[in-house]
Amino acid sequence: MLTLLKRYWAVIRRPSVHFSLGFLTIGGFIGGILFWGAFNTAMELTNTEKFCTGCHEMRDNVFAELKSTIHYTNRSGVRAVCSNCHVPHDWTDKIARKMQASKEVWGKIFGTIDTPEKFEAKRLELAQHEWARFKANDSLECRNCHNYDSMDMTRQSLRAQNMHSTYLASKEKTCIDCHKGIAHKLPHIPPGQGPSDTPGQKVPGPAEASVASVQ
Numbered sequence: 001m002l003t004l005l006k007r008y009w010a011v012i013r014r015p016s017v018h019f020s021l022g023f024l025t026i027g028g029f030i031g032g033i034l035f036w037g038a039f040n041t042a043m044e045l046t047n048t049e050k051f052c053t054g055c056h057e058m059r060d061n062v063f064a065e066l067k068s069t070i071h072y073t074n075r076s077g078v079r080a081v082c083s084n085c086h087v088p089h090d091w092t093d094k095i096a097r098k099m100q101a102s103k104e105v106w107g108k109i110f111g112t113i114d115t116p117e118k119f120e121a122k123r124l125e126l127a128q129h130e131w132a133r134f135k136a137n138d139s140l141e142c143r144n145c146h147n148y149d150s151m152d153m154t155r156q157s158l159r160a161q162n163m164h165s166t167y168l169a170s171k172e173k174t175c176i177d178c179h180k181g182i183a184h185k186l187p188h189i190p191p192g193q194g195p196s197d198t199p200g201q202k203v204p205g206p207a208e209a210s211v212a213s214v215q
Contacts (some may be wrong), residue, residue: 043098046098047083047087048083049083052082055108056114057108057113057119058082060116061113061116063082065184066183066184071085071182071183080183084141084145085183086141088137089141089144093137113126124187124188124189127180131176131180134174134176135176138174139175143175148169
């Protein structure tokens with residue numbers, strides 16, 4: 001084995017007979033550009049709404065819920081697609097999120113949530129993963145579009161004004177603390193397991209969770 005490795009090393013370190021060093025350098029540079037372009041194209045393809053809703057698990061459950069919310073249809077015509085909220089914009093964080101998403105591919109292969117019943121059974125667990133991620137990054141994906149300094153408080157309800165000026169301004173809370181049901185149905189949370197960091201948010205019971213519309 002050692003002999004084979006030495007022979008291989010001798011081959012790859014031997015100067016090229018047929019091509020100049022300049023040709024190999026330029027060729028490697030062009031090859032790198034092509035690889036990087038193809039990699040980023042594939043990466044962006046996985047961020048499209050078409051890709052995210054390509055499986056029935058997403059199309060028939062969370063995407064169907066999203067379509068009835070203000071994030072999907074509104075008077076200004078600005079739409080948030082799946083990747084806007086679930087894929088970080090920063091490249092390093094985006095790669096880390098894509099690596100985490102490999103577990104979702106595993107779930108697709110083994111049918112973890114391939115029926116409405118299975119999805120509902122896993123809804124709380126899936127939601128808690130996303131809540132924790134948003135909490136950890138200070139609701140970064142929310143703040144990519146929503147800026148506290150740009151808010152016109154006079155156009156908000158008194159309750160919203162109070163919450164934003166009290167909790168958001170002081171950074172005591174972050175967006176996801178109060179807006180857990182903003183794009184998808186809230187799951188039923190058993191007594192004693194409700195979010196203690198959510199001022200004023202009502203967690204639905206079992207019957208409400210099954211029929212509640214998205215807030």
